[in-house]
Amino acid sequence: MTDDQDPIRGAAGPLPTPTMTDADDAAGGELLRLDRQLCFALYSVSNRITRLYRPLLDELGLTYPQYLAMLVLWERAPRTVGELADALDLDSGTLTPLLKRMEGNGLVLRRRDPADERRVIVELTEAGAALRQAALSVPRRLACHFALPLDEVGPLRDRIKALLPPDQS
Amino acid sequence: MTDDQDPIRGAAGPLPTPTMTDADDAAGGELLRLDRQLCFALYSVSNRITRLYRPLLDELGLTYPQYLAMLVLWERAPRTVGELADALDLDSGTLTPLLKRMEGNGLVLRRRDPADERRVIVELTEAGAALRQAALSVPRRLACHFALPLDEVGPLRDRIKALLPPDQS
């Protein structure tokens, strides 16, 4: 339960070396090792991918989440905020200010749906639609950072998408 | 190059349906499809994992990045901010306020290294070290959300860690 630690240490003092006992590891401590964690590998690689996108997307005046929103809109527009939220698995607290920034940059327009005033319809401007041309080279330029044969991308992607059960929100 | 679009549309008006041409796809447009993107799969699953951790880590009074910092410190403490940054692949702009919050919650102590006043040493408090016991059940409780046989976790984790070249910072 407790470490076989220095008995002199004060009750509120810092611990110099919090060692793990065999009992801890048997109870699950081995699974706490950062280098064994699938979740941290995913978290870390996701952060690093965003960093790799940054210089490419700076040329387009987009952040990575904004680029994702544009990918969705380039596939089909207009869409409501809710449809974007479903496609990106993000909520309105994230998307509303993101879309307002993109509107400020002249890439999209936001307007209430006349048929249902609760909805906000997001549509592409000319500039937003035209930006797709400049984005065409992004996937290939990013892919060159990956140490993965092209024919393994699809299977790995599908494996990762299948890791968690489909949205339970 | 350009869509065969409605010639009547105004120059600044919104585009109803920004279709993709065969020429676009030949130039790389197929790769812009969100559902084909490995990067989005990683980004999305990382967000969802953080959401799954939240209720478990709420019990410990930790966020997911704070939990990661604790994992590192539980393995070995004290450490400098720079060593934490290396281990977590995060920078000081992220870690400094995170560590200050954890200090405010009584989990760590921060002090300058007397031998090199540029360094800040982060050490665990009694409470911070003791929290490891409560964290032991977290990996197992999170893992039950994963649709992955246990013996496939290690290989998949190593595959993801090998996706990008080791830190080039």
Added chain:
DNA sequence: ATCAATCATATTGCGCACAATTAAATGTGA
């Protein structure tokens, strides 16, 4: 018609994540 429940989005508050900058300490060479 009215009211309650539901729905879609916006707002607020907090905590990352990182670029750019600042500041202080250290090391190095002339």
Added chain:
DNA sequence: TCACATTTAATTGTGCGCAATATGATTGAT
């Protein structure tokens, strides 16, 4: 010893990401 580059964190500013809440619109039951 005195520049001067380097190292290490902290600070500032911007943009996510989400919980909790608020606002307003719609639907449905009566």
